[in-house]
Amino acid sequence: MSLMTETTAEPAAVHEDDPRRAWAAVFALARFEARDLLRYIPVLVTLLLYVGYTAWTLFHQQDGMDAFPALQDVDRGTQTGPLLLGIALFVCVNRCTLRSRKRGTDRQFDVLVMEPWRRTVAHVLSVVPFAAVTALVVLGEFTRQALRAGAVGHGSLAELAVGPLYVLLCGAFGVLLARLVPSTFAAPVGVVGLFVLSVFLTAGTSDAEWSRWLSPIVGEAAGNTVLPSDLVGRPAAWHALYLTGVILLLALVAILASGGRTLSLKAGAAGALALTLAGAVGQSGGVSPELAAAREQVTVSPQRDQSCVRHGGSTYCAFPEWTGRAGAWADVVDRVQSLAGGTAARQPLLVRQRVEARYGLSGDSAIEPLTTPHQVTVGTRWGGNRVPEFAVGVAYVLVAGDESKGGELCDGRVVTAMWLALGGDAHPMADLANVRIDDSVTGSASVLAPTSGLSMTAGQTDVVRELLSRPRGEVTASVKRHWAELTRSGVSTDRVARVLGTEAPKGEQDCAQE
Template identity: 35%
Template sequence: MADLLTAPVHTAGRAGGNGRAALALARVEAARFLRHPLTVAALLLFVSPWVYDLATGTANRFPVLADAAVDLQVLGLFALGGGAMVTAHLAALRAHRHNADELFDTLVLLPPWRTLASLLALLPYAGVVAVLVAARLVALALRPGAVGVPDLADAAVVPAVVALFGAVGVLLARLWRSAVAAPVALVVFAVVMFAGLVAGVEGPAWWRQALPIMIDDRGFALPAGLVDRPSGRHLVYLGGILVVVALAAIARSGARRVVVPLLAAVALTAAAGAAQFRGDPALQRLRADVTRDPAPLSTCRTLGDVRYCAFDEFTPWIAAWDEVVRGVLRAAPAVTGPPLVVRQRVWADGPGRAGFSADPESEVDRVDGWRRADADAGFPEAVMAGTAWGSDVDAATLAAAVAYRVVSGVSHSSARLTCGAQGALLIWLVGHATPGTAAGLRRVDEDSSGAIVFSDFSLLTTIAVPDRVAAPALALLTRPAAEAEALVRANWAELADPATSVERFGALLGVPVPAAAAGRGTSGMRGLTLVPPTLRAMRLGPVVGAAVAGLLIAAGPALFGARLEADDLGDLLRLAALCAATGLAFAFDDPARPTLVAVPVPAWRGAAVRAAAALVAFAAWWAAAVTAVYAAPGPAGLPLVGLSVEAAAVAALSLAAAAVAVRFTARGIGGPVAAPAALAVALAVVVAPLRPPMRVPAGTAGPTWAVVHHRWAALLAVLVVTTVVAVTAPPARRRYRLGEGRPGRP
């Protein structure tokens, strides 16, 4: 018996003994992983938008499959990836959590092999995710209006990200043997990743492509021949990171001879990452050429007396376009000008890359260049259709463009108000065309102030009708459709005359016209009319995300029962305030900003509403953060007045940076620039070599505290003045560049 107990156990010499044992353990761990409540919850969260769309009938009937594959990555990153990280971390720590480490040390299977089994257990879950992604894309592809084909590399990113996050959870278990490691790391990663995703939309290419998921710098679809996503190389890059993390976890478990494979994986990852930046000059030239003239990638069809030209893979949308066009033409006894043509365009080298023009003259110049190109191609005064389609607002935007062409005889030019009877007639035609365009008109009206604005963000074109002009048309839409249509057809010639006033429109059709001084949304509007649409247009995601992260930081001691001194609690509040204030850098972001230059409402009013809403929200957040800090065990007294002044100054810094950045950033989005800038300035202020320094421990009292906070108050006043000046100053003039020349010009 003594010989049996003291004899060494030999397993290494058994061929494949460790490998077979690791595979057996991996099978058990994989089954437990798939049954874990977090895994089930993550999968349900991932599919919940699809179930909601089916249940409510809001599913997009015209999906762009390539973009759909990319859209799945964001939800997959946070829902599936986050769940995989926490679940894998808990599984790898199971022995430690149950105080069984010593028992596990007696097992034949060594720690590196157990770590390998934990990593292999992730593969079945990644396979389930791959099946879900494939099923979703197949379901979208079966819809009659589906466009294009999905990029398989983009589709494969979702299961790859899930495997990567699971591997990170295993690595964390080897680095930090605590059950809270993964949740804390996930919160930090979520904040950093969310800021990275937002910055990736407007930031440099290297930043977008260094993230686990690659976000485009545009908000609309492109024809497949113009897409320049290095999706295959990005997938290899992601796989390289996965291998590096897995080898690091195995090495941390005590494995030997992994240095060479680890270095090889790092080299592969670096090479794949660098390969993403290899551009294609020929593709860039093609993008510029197609932006000027889409004919090389277009197919034309004639339905009735209307000709439609769409990009080759977008032709399934023509039937839906025709339904809208027929609805507009039904009430028009005649079409003014040349034969009606609807021609699809895309600004392939435009808003996301080359900037835009933010003044009316340049906007008109740009769109007029496209109109001249259409005339040269044999389609004079063609109605421009973009690559955004599927919602009621998209249908209303196309109906407005067709109605403008039918009424005026020319295609619309951006940043031009449509007034008089023509403007009222345009609104009525949009609301009368189809139920979808009527719903879209109501939505646009709810989200607009001063004027009803139809915007195509893929082209950055706008049709704006002042609220006073739109009011009689909206009143006419409440009458029986047949009665209103008969009145319009009987008075068409006078209604379509540009010299006819809106008062005459009301007299001919028997609808009231508001008095000029009492228009619903003119520049003289009073009260709170501007508030609801402005609040709806705010980008709440970054603001809410930063606020939640900051509140979690402030609530940390209370959640974990940690006792901190006054100095530490003060620094915790400062860090939480800095995190929450970062979200305010996105308060002035408005993707519709370049399309609203014709709206007769001063821009500073909307900015004032945004700033007030942001400050009220930050004040409420600060109260919640202070309450959370006081809920923790520790000193009961903190110098809240001084800390509140610091927090207000940091919030004002973010708003000032946002107000300045939004004036000079493409598409009216300054947050990705303002957030890191405000963070850098705040840190610079704190570490500045001043006497006394700007950061004073919260437990300090006396003259030093008073002197420092007089400085903070002065800084707050300067930042408030800076914000006011930046918001009220005339908009900066930005000239666009489009390829090597302007659209429609050589």
């Protein structure tokens, strides 16, 4: 009896008289549990996949549009990587928390100096190293993109925090589920339930914008819109606050369910609930009138927010984050103009950056063409297909006079415009396929441009393809020599082909002959 009295009295002395030793034991157990989590194949495999794949993308040569990242989009791109790791941790932390119950060792734990609620704290803390690794990977991923020569914009620290917070959230929820439903079957069912819940939450429409922000990771509908950083309009800081509150609330409820009944724990749970509610309310506000007005102004009157520089004889106007890209635009303009004849070869152009911002990040509406002569639109995305598409826009402005007439080009001038756009490129046939919607180099197709594109008939495609296969200097000389005729409104494709010395298309009429 005396031995039993001594054994039961010792924990109280340790916990009350030496709390530092008690918490040292908690941290030691947390380290053990973290190492033990690495023994679980789902955690180890998903962690290696996440770190390995991210490292491969960082050091793998990226080209096209990937070489010109917008950092206000890159920060959101770091959030999907930890998804599988979080799910694996949710299941495995749940199993670790239930280990003593499954193996029937709860009775032995009852005589230890560490109370059950402190063991719960240790299980929650065991996820912290994985969140720290996630944070390092996210930071490395973003830093690598920010250091690219073509990077523009500004990232959000709150957006970058979502990945690590998601990992912590999964771990805390796994521990809570183990304390509330002490069954190994609860975790797989919980994964399915969370998936269904996330689908339901993210299915919210614009009338229920608040619902999708209850999900841990909030993506955007697929779109090609890249907005200036100050027009993104995502409540990232409020969402990070909301996730922090949820994590604390789940962890503290799990601790309370394990027998922790101190006043500080109850007050902490109440504070976590208040933090969660504050974040939820703050992130549900939607687009403010001020942001909507700013997006309207950028769309309708972009010149108010832009600065302009001169390269050669042309002027380039861009939003503040894109001013360094004017040189790349100028290279395309100079290349296209070098193939033109008449006054077009020396015509000063005004290249203005434009974006349709009124519909937010998920908007994918076409930009209306400019009616002002000799003005060309360039978008906020660059690299890859955007380069030849911009060249097409420059070409038909030189041929037709302004962007609004580009969609009306259906005669032989299409051949002239496409030669200007592609003739000076290092890989003209590849770019011919890239600017056509069906990625073909034969038959009829629509051609993409920053605003209204062109329509090519099968005969015009054949003529352009033959021109691109001939020596560049020879074709350029013919184009310059016959410039007036090649750009005359109504000139037929047959006539353009004969003037440039190619085989005329047979059995086909363009709009000038219909």
